[in-house]
Amino acid sequence: MRLPTTRDPRCPFDPPAELRGLPAMSRLEFADGHVGWLATTAEAARAVLGDPRFSARRELKHAAVRFTTPGETGRPAPPGFFGAMDPPEHTRYRRLLTGQFTLRRMRLLEPRIERIAAGHLDAMAAAGPPVDLVSAYALPIPSMVICELLGVPYADHEFFQSRSLQLVTADGDVAGASADLAGYLGELIRRKHAEPGDDLISGLLGELTDEELINVAMLLLVAGHETTANMLALGVLALLEQGLPYEEGLVEELLRWLAIVQFGAPSRAAREDVEVAGVLVRAGETVALSVPVINRDPAAFANPDALDPGREEARRHLSFGHGVHQCLGQQLARIELRVGYGALFERFPGLRLAVPAARVPLKQDAAVFGVTCLPVTWG
Numbered sequence: 001m002r003l004p005t006t007r008d009p010r011c012p013f014d015p016p017a018e019l020r021g022l023p024a025m026s027r028l029e030f031a032d033g034h035v036g037w038l039a040t041t042a043e044a045a046r047a048v049l050g051d052p053r054f055s056a057r058r059e060l061k062h063a064a065v066r067f068t069t070p071g072e073t074g075r076p077a078p079p080g081f082f083g084a085m086d087p088p089e090h091t092r093y094r095r096l097l098t099g100q101f102t103l104r105r106m107r108l109l110e111p112r113i114e115r116i117a118a119g120h121l122d123a124m125a126a127a128g129p130p131v132d133l134v135s136a137y138a139l140p141i142p143s144m145v146i147c148e149l150l151g152v153p154y155a156d157h158e159f160f161q162s163r164s165l166q167l168v169t170a171d172g173d174v175a176g177a178s179a180d181l182a183g184y185l186g187e188l189i190r191r192k193h194a195e196p197g198d199d200l201i202s203g204l205l206g207e208l209t210d211e212e213l214i215n216v217a218m219l220l221l222v223a224g225h226e227t228t229a230n231m232l233a234l235g236v237l238a239l240l241e242q243g244l245p246y247e248e249g250l251v252e253e254l255l256r257w258l259a260i261v262q263f264g265a266p267s268r269a270a271r272e273d274v275e276v277a278g279v280l281v282r283a284g285e286t287v288a289l290s291v292p293v294i295n296r297d298p299a300a301f302a303n304p305d306a307l308d309p310g311r312e313e314a315r316r317h318l319s320f321g322h323g324v325h326q327c328l329g330q331q332l333a334r335i336e337l338r339v340g341y342g343a344l345f346e347r348f349p350g351l352r353l354a355v356p357a358a359r360v361p362l363k364q365d366a367a368v369f370g371v372t373c374l375p376v377t378w379g
Contacts, residue, residue: 003064006364015292024277034062036286040293042300044277049322054268058084064264064288080215106331117343129377130354138232146224151199164222170365185214228333230370232340241357246345251337256317257307259295260369264288348378
């Protein structure tokens with residue numbers, strides 16, 4: 001089978017119907033003709049992501065859909081792109097960064113995140129309804145936070161947001177956007193060599209080469225705002241469409257239920273023959289994972305299609321991955337979502353959609369599912 005790359009607009013929160021009810025491991029034809037596997041259960045996904053016999057190295061994997069620049073697959077990741085590396089290379093980068101993203105350090109950022117959210121809510125109130133929640137609130141909050149953490153001037157947000165969007169869109173100019181961001185970050189790093197600040201990039205000067213630091217910063221900058229921004233906006237749409245009041249415990253359930261990572265990511269290549277869920281994955285075969293389907297696995301989640309505020313097992317979702325590559329910034333994302341949802345619905349308890357839900361434009365052609373805009377009103 002081939003992997004669907006769109007969701008049904010009539011039920012956009014659900015995984016593609018053709019992926020439901022499949023065996024734990026199904027044969028999948030990849031974009032380049034490679035025949036590998038698709039994992040669709042939590043047990044199979046954890047087995048693949050937690051087993052060192054499966055590799056994250058880009059040059060060993062095949063792309064489930066055509067979502068990369070020509071010639072990119074089959075080539076090793078450049079220095080610093082640790083997400084496409086295995087230990088010990090991956091471990092070296094991870095150790096340098098883990099201390100910057102501990103839960104304790106992220107909680108120290110919470111008052112600043114609250115002030116950022118409050119400032120944007122003030123601006124929304126002053127402008128009056130209707131507003132586009134994406135541009136007015138969901139996108140700027142994580143953008144400002146990751147900028148301050150990395151030491152990137154937020155004044156340049158339109159530049160890096162536009163390039164980041166190209167990197168996660170199926171027909172985006174990945175090569176051009178990557179080159180633009182690399183040039184921008186290279187110049188920023190040169191300035192920090194002369195005048196280092198109290199930020200993550202400055203703290204890594206001397207620990208990494210400039211090339212490594214450019215690529216590490218690019219990964220953190222793009223991932224640090226694009227995913228959380230989509231979760232904030234899509235989560236609000238889900239709550240309004242479902243008619244559910246926001247409760248703090250809903251963050252984990254929204255992460256599970258929405259599962260915004262699309263297109264069979266993440267994926268792993270078998271280094272040797274490995275048995276997973278009763279099937280033999282041969283050395284060299286790629287296994288893609290459908291996180292939206294995995295997070296609706298009835299063996300892992302009771303009544304999985306329901307958005308349940310009281311779900312006790314919600315935190316067992318795989319939206320942040322599993323194993324050594326589990327999302328580095330997951331604690332920051334959780335705080336941003338908790339603060340972002342809570343402040344929004346406390347300030348505007350009468351928040352509602354300004355257009356019918358069916359007219360909200362979806363990001364169907366992006367690696368990260370979301371909405372391009374979200375018109376809301378209140379009062």
